Amino acid sequence: MLRITGGTIYDPANGINGEVRDLYIADGKFSSKFDAGRTIDATGMVIMPGGVDVHTHVAGGSINFGRARTPEDHRRTHAFIRSKTRRSGLGGMAPTTFATGYLYAGMGWTTVNEAAVPVLSARHTHEELNDIPIVDKSSLVLLANNEIILDLLEEGEDERAKQIMAWYIWAAKSYGVKAVNPGGVASWKYGNDSKHLTSKISGYDHITPGTIVTKYAKMIDELGIPHPLHLHCNNLGAPGNVETTLETMRHLEGSRAHFAHLQYHAYGGDDWGNMRSEAARLAEYFNAHTNMTTDAGAVLFGDTVTITADGPWQHLLYKLTGRKWGNLDVENETGCGIVPYTYRPSNLVNAVQWAVGLELLLLINDPWRVFLSTDHPNGACFWRYPEIIQLLMCADYRNECMANLPLNIKNKISLPEISREYTLYEIATITSAGPARSLGLKHKGNLGIGKDADLVIYHQDKDIARMFGHPRYVFKGGEIVIEEGDIRETPDGKEYLIQPFYEPDIDEFLRPRFEDRYCMSFENYPVEMERIEHAQIQKCTGDDAEDGDSQ
Amino acid sequence: MGGKVTCTLGEVKNRADFIVYWGGNPAECHPRHFTKYTLMQKSKFLPRGRKDRTVVLVDIRETKSAKAADHFLQVRPGKDFELLTILRALIKDQKVSEEQVAETGLSLEVLKDLIEKMKAAKFGVMFFGMGLSMTRGKHMNAAALLTLAAEMNAFTKFVAMPMRGHGNVTGADVIMRWQTGYPFGISLNRGYPRYNPGEFSTVDVLVRGDTDCAFIIGADPGATMPKPAIDHLAKVPTIVLDPHVTHTSRLSRVHITTAPAGIAAPGTGYRMDEVPMPLKPALQSPYPSDEEVVRRIRETIALRPDWMTNQPQMIEAQI
Amino acid sequence: MSEVILRLKQDPVVTLEAEVITPDKFAEMSHEQICESIVYHGKRQLRLDEFFEVEGEKSEHIVLHGDMHRVRHLGRAMTMGSLTAHGDVGMHLGAHMKGGEICIRGNAGDWVGAEMSGGKIHVRGEAGQQVGAAYRGSLAGMKGGIIIVDGSAGIEVGMRMKRGTIFIRGSVKDFAGLQMIGGTIILGEGAEIRTGAWMQRGTIISLKPIDLMPTFGESGVMNPTFISVYSNLLKPHGCELPNDQNLGCYRRFSGDRSVPGKGEILIWQEHALN
Helix, strand or coil: CCECCEEEEEHHHHHEEEEEEEEEEEEEEEEECCCCEEEEEEECEEEEEEEEEECCCCHHHHHHHHHCCCCHHHHCCEEEECCCCCCCCEECCCCCCCHHHHHHHCEEEEEEEEEEEEEHHHHHHHHHHCCCCCCEEEEEEEEEEEEEEHHHHCHHHHHHHHHHHHHHHHCCCCCCEECCCCHHHHHHHCCCCCCCCCCCCCCCCCCCCHHHHHHHHHHHHHHHHCCEEEEEECCCCCCCHHHHHHHHHCCCCCEEEEEEECCHHCCCCCCCCEEEEHHHHHHHHHHHHCCCECCCCCCCCEEEEECCCCCCCCCHHHHHHHCEEEEEEEEECCCCCCEEEEEEECHHHHHHHHHHHHHHHCCCCCCCEEEEECCEEEECHHHHHHHHHHHHCCCCHHHHCCCCCCCHHCCCCCCCCCCCCHHHHHHHHHHHHHHHHHHHHCCCCCCCCECCCEEEEECCCCCCCHHHHHHEEEECEEEEEEEECECCCCCECCCCEECCCCCCHHHHHHHHHHHHCCCCCCHHHHHHHHCCCCEEECCCEECCCCCCCCC | EEEEECCCCHHHHCCCEEEEEEEHHHHHCCCCCCCCCCCCCCCCCCCCCCHHHHHEECCCCCCHCCCCCCCCECCCCCCCCHHHHHHHHHHHCCCCCCCHHHCCCCCHHHHHHHHHHHHHHCCCEEEEEEHHHHHHHHHHHHHHHHHHHHHHHCCCEEEECCCCCCCCCHHHHHHHHHHCCCCCEECCCCCEEEEECCCCHHHHHHHHHCCCCCEEECCCCCHHHCHHHHHHHHHCCCEEEEECCHHHHHCEEECCCCCCCEEEECCCEEEECCCCCEEEECCCCCCCHHHHHHHHHHCCCHCCCCCCCCCCCCCCCCC | CCEEEEECCCCCCCCCCCCCCHHHHHHHCHHHHHHHCCCEEEEEEEHHHEEEEEECCCCCCCEEEEECCCCEEECCCCCCCEEEECCCCCCCCCCCCCEEEEEECCCCCCCCCCCCCEEEECCCCCCCCCCCCCCCCCCCCCEEEEEEHHHHHHECCCCCCCEEEEECCCCCCCCCCCCCCCCCEEEECCECCCEECCCCCCEEECCCCCCCCCCCCCEEEECCHHHHHHHHHHHCCCCCCCCCCEEEEEEEEECCCCCCEEEEEEEECCCCCC
C-alpha cells in the first residue's frame, strides 16, 4: 500500500481541477483507504493521471523498417546503456523497443496506442510490443485498403464485410480499426492515388473513398468497438486538402470518428508556394460537430523520419526531398513508406505545418475532443511532447518562436492572433483523460477509486518543457517506475485487445477468398492468443458486462 | 539517394506482370518459389497466370532458371554494377554509347528493349540473389539494383527484394533491428548498440582476430567463411548450439545439441519478405531449444557479480 | 615543446578503444589523469597505463610508439595540436577531426578521417578502406581538411565526401569517390574499378590511366589552371600535380550519368614521345 500526500491534483475525469488531496494505492489501483505502507510527500507538486498516447508508431514492420533506414540518426542519439535493471537501446527518431518504454515512462506516459498494424505482420507487431517495457499498449489494424473487404463493399455485401472486419480484428489480436488514405493505398498498388472522396479507386467501379469511410464508421459503431474509426484522411499533406477533410467530416455525420493527425489535413492554397493554414475553418466545423475526436499530429522543427501506410504520399516526399525512400506494400492489405525528413523554420511549408498543429490545439475549444500527438515519428518524436506543452501553455514563448518564421508567412497562419493559454487541467485532459476516453479505456486517465494507479508527479516549474520532461515520480500500476529521472522498475505492460462478435461460419466463407489473395496458409494467419503477453480483452458495447474493466 | 522499395510476396503473386531475377537461380535454390509466389500463380489481376507475366533472368551463365524465363540476358562476370548503373542512366534518357554498353556483354538495343518493357509493366519486381550481392562490389551491387527499382517508380510501380538463403536470416535481422536499431554488424561492448559493417560484422571480426571467444547459434561459419576466420574460431573457445554435427561444431570446444527449430522447437520464422510465420513443431525432441539453452546460460551468468563495475561511456562526437 | 609520449607496453588481445587519446583531452590532463583515463579493451574498462607507459602531461602534442593496429579511435574529433604515431594504428584514426595534425609513421586501419571537417592527416604507410568516407547511412563524408596517404588505400576512398582533399600517392581499390558530393580526390597510382561511381559533383584527378564507369562521357582535353593552384596548395604537403602542356594533358570525363551527376574525372596523359 502506498499514500501520496499534499499534491495538487488535476484529474479531469473526475472534475478535480487543482485541489490538494491525498491518493491511496493498493494492488495497483487507486483505493479509498490506507492502512500502512510508504508515504510519499508531494507537497507543492502537480499530480496528473499518466499520459495516454492515442496515436503513435512504436512497433511493427514499418517503424522497424524505419530503424533500419536511419543508422546515421542512431549514432547521434542518446543511448541507453545497459545496467542490472535496464536493457540497452537507442533513442532518437525511431527508438528501439526497450528505449521506447523508458522514454515514454520517463516523461510520465503510461499507455500507448500503436496506430497502424497490417494483419499480415501483426504477429511481428505483438513481438515488438512485448519488448516495450513499462507502458500498457493497444494497437489498431489497417483495414481501409483491404481488398477482400473492398471487394465485398463493391459487391454490395455490407453485412459480410462487417463480419470480415470483426474477423480481422480478432485475427490480428487488435484493439480497433485504422483507416489510412481509404482506397488511395489500394490505388497505389497500381502506382495511382485516390485523393478525393469521389475519386476512382483503381480496380473498382462502384466504390469510392467516400463509400469506404462512411461504411467503415457505421460498421465499427455496429460492432460496438470501443474506439471509433481511426481515420487518416485522403489527400494527406497536400495544399488545399482542407476541402477533402471537410468533405470527409460531412460524410461522417451521425457516426463516431477519430481524425488522426489533423494537422496534415488542414491546408489551403493550391500549390507549395501559396499553401496556408485552414485550421480556423476546420476547427469551426469540428467545434460544431461533437461526433468527432482528433489528435493534433503537431510538427516541431528538427530531424525526423516519416513513416506512414500512405505509400503514394511517401513517394511524393521522396521526389521532393531526394532523400532515402523505403516502401513496403503488404499483400491485400496496405502499404508503408519511409522517408527521413527535416522540418526547418526557414521553410515556408514547414513553418505553416508547425503553426497549423498548434492552431488546431488552440482553436478546438473542447479539450476532451483534441489530443496531443505528433503522429510520432512523423511530425516530431514523441519524447518532444513537453516542448509542445510549453507552446500551448505560454503565449509569450509561442510568440518568441514565431519570430523565427519566414516573413512571408503573414496571412498564411492565424497563430499570431491566438492568445489562448492551456491550463494544467486542460493539459491533463488532452494528454490523458481525453485520449483514454476516446480509446474507451475507462480505467486509464482517471485518478478515481478502483482505476489503474498510473500517475505522474511533477515539480512545479516555470520552465514548462523542463517540468513535463523531468517528472519527480512516475507510477505505473501503483509501482514507482521513474524517480527523479532514474528508471527504478521496468514491469511488463499489459496489452489491450477486443474480440468483436462474428458468425462462426465466416471462416469458411473467407477461406477461398483468402487463399486467392494471400501466400500463407489460412490456419497460420491469425495471431495465436498465447503470443500476447499480459493480454486484456476489453468488451465491445453490446457485450454482456457493463464495465470495460474485465480481467 | 535511393532506397529500398519492396513488398510482400503475395503482392508479387497477385500483381507482378514483370519479374526480373538477377544473379539468382531460384529453379534450383528456391524450388518452391516459382510455383508458390511468382510465375505460376493466377490471380484476380493476372487471370492467365504465367501467360500474363514477363520473366527476365540476368545472370552470368545460363542456369536452369533460364528455361523458366522469357528473356535471358547474359551479363559478363563482374559487370552487374556497371549494367545496373547504365540502366539507371538510360531510364533517365541519359546518353550511354554502344561501346560503353558492350563491356557488359550486352547491346544497347537489348537494354533499350528491356527498359521499354519495364516502363510498360503495371507492376514490376526485381529479385536478386547472391550472384549479385556476394560478388565483387557486394553491398553496392545490391544498392544499385534497389536504387534502380526505386527510380523506376517515376514511371510505374516497381519493387525489389533479396532472395535470401539459409533459415530465418531475416528473423535475426528483424529482431536485432527492434532491439538495437541495427540489422547486423553490431557491437555491444560499450553497453549500448553500435553498428559498423566491416568493423563489427562477424566475418571481419574473426578474420582480424578481434575476439577471444565465439558463441554460435544455428549457423555453420566453419563451412562458409574464409580460412583465417575459421582458423581463429579453432583458436579461441568456440561454443556452438546446433541440432547437428557441423564443420563449426567439430572445431568448437563446446557443442550443445539443441532441438531443430520449426521441426521440434516452436517459434517464429520470418520469411524473406519479413512476413512472420508461426513455426509449429511436428516432432518432439529430447534436446532443449536454442532459446532455452540461451536463457539458462543467461540466468547462470546473472548469478555472478556484474563485470560492468563502472557505467561505460558513449563514444563522444558521433555526429 | 612539451609532449605526452605513450609507449605501448602490452599488446591488446582484442580491440582497444582509446578515443581519450586526443590533444584536446591531454592538453588539460595531469600525468596521473592521463594514466587513469579509461580505455576499453573489448568490453572491459581499464586504465590507460595498463597498456601504455606514459611520459609527460598537459600537452596538446602526443607521440605514440608501438604496434597499435588494434587501437582504435585515436585523435577522434580532435580540434588542435598534433598526434604522431611511430607504428601501425587501428581504425577510425582522426574520425570527426576538426583541426590539428596527425602523422602516422606506419599503416592505418579503415575509416581514416571519416566524416572529418578540418585539419590534416598524413599516413606514411598504407591506409585501409573508406578513407575520408561517410559512415553507413550518413549523408556526407569528409567535409573539409586534407588526408594524405603515401601508400595505397582500400575501397570507397572519399565515399560521399563533400569538401576537402584526399591525396593517395599509391593505388586505391574499387569505388574511389563513390557518391561523391564535392571536394577533390587525387590518385597518384591509379585505381582498380568503379572510380567515381554515382558521383554528383566534385573532382577526381588520376595521374595514371584508370578504368572508368560506362556512365561517364569524355568532354575534352585540357590543362586547367586550377591544377596549378592545387599543385601550389599541395606542395607544402609533398604532392605535386603535373601540368606542363609540353609533357601532357588531362583528359576530362564527366558523370556519373546514372545520377545524373556533374562530377569530373581528370586523367593525366603524357604525350607520346616521338
